[in-house]
Amino acid sequence: MRGTQSQQAGSALQQPPRHLAIIMDGNGRWARKRGLPRHHGHRKGVEAVRTIVKAARELGIAYLTLYSFSTENWSRPRDEINELFKLLRIFIRRDLAELHQNNVQIRVIGERQNVPDDILSLLDEAENLTCNNTAQTLIIAFNYGARQEIVQAVRDIAAQVKRGELDVEAIDETLLDSSLFTAGIPDPDLILRTAGEKRLSNFLLWQSSYSEFVFVDKEWPDMNAEDLAAALEEFAARQRKYGGLAEGSGEETAVRN
Ligand code: IPE
Ligand code: IPE
Numbered sequence: 332m333r334g335t336q337s338q339q340a341g342s343a344l345q346q347p348p349r350h351l352a353i354i355m356d357g358n359g360r361w362a363r364k365r366g367l368p369r370h371h372g373h374r375k376g377v378e379a380v381r382t383i384v385k386a387a388r389e390l391g392i393a394y395l396t397l398y399s400f401s402t403e404n405w406s407r408p409r410d411e412i413n414e415l416f417k418l419l420r421i422f423i424r425r426d427l428a429e430l431h432q433n434n435v436q437i438r439v440i441g442e443r444q445n446v447p448d449d450i451l452s453l454l455d456e457a458e459n460l461t462c463n464n465t466a467q468t469l470i471i472a473f474n475y476g477a478r479q480e481i482v483q484a485v486r487d488i489a490a491q492v493k494r495g496e497l498d499v500e501a502i503d504e505t506l507l508d509s510s511l512f513t514a515g516i517p518d519p520d521l522i523l524r525t526a527g528e529k530r531l532s533n534f535l536l537w538q539s540s541y542s543e544f545v546f547v548d549k550e551w552p553d554m555n556a557e558d559l560a561a562a563l564e565e566f567a568a569r570q571r572k573y574g575g576l577a578e579g580s581g582e583e584t585a586v587r588n
């Protein structure tokens with residue numbers, strides 16, 4: 332058993348998920364447990380972002396998506412929204428140069444509507460500066476909602492049909508895929524959520540059809556490189572079947588015979 336576990340640990344290091352997507356949750360609870368206002372949790376959460384981005388790069392994860400603000404988060408108090416926006420500004424201003432030096436490409440997914448102009452400019456700057464980088468793609472899901480993303484894709488496709496540029500028969504999964512914010516990005520292999528909640532909260536609904544899920548009880552501000560490595564070990568022990576039969580189970584041959 333022990334041997335198996337260490338083999339699994341080894342394979343986690345050799346074969347990390349190509350795309351890891353994280354629902355960073357629990358900043359508010361982290362603060363509340365310490366008798367602090369919620370924004371302390373968000374600030375500490377940014378430190379965890381730095382730690383995990385670096386650790387993911389070192390572990391060889393090619394695509395890392397961070398859910399930083401959902402379309403539903405607009406329902407929070409204005410003060411908290413302002414604080415979250417402030418922290419995003421600080422993160423881009425402080426960390427962009429280092430991310431660029433580390434050959435990280437930044438992509439932003441989400442709606443631009445309602446986002447302050449200066450944040451849009453910062454996000455554009457980050458994408459433009461790093462667009463030729465190749466070491467890792469860091470995808471920031473900001474003002475992101477999966478249902479809205481799908482609706483927008485359907486509208487784009489419908490408009491092409493209406494203009495006579497596209498046949499209805501030509502609408503397929505590949506076309507829908509390439510009409511989403513995530514065009515060109517492989518589907519997440521692993522979706523990790525912190526703080527014990529076990530739901531998607533409108534995150535990557537289309538893209539997660541065959542993702543594995545790992546739920547971590549720790550709140551996001553407490554996540555460290557070891558916790559990430561443990562989540563990857565759990566992922567490495569999973570068997571992905573995509574609707575088929577388990578590899579090496581012998582069942583596949585039995586069916587064919
Ligand atoms: C995650 O922490 C940050 C965002 C959703 C922006 P929360 O703020 O959701 O923290 P909890 O869930 O209230 O503890
Ligand atoms: C999901 O967390 C959104 C982000 C991490 C940005 P929430 O805290 O908003 O999700 P719910 O409300 O608990 O489902």
Ligand code: MG
Pocket residue numbers: 356357358
């Ligand atoms: Mg939450």
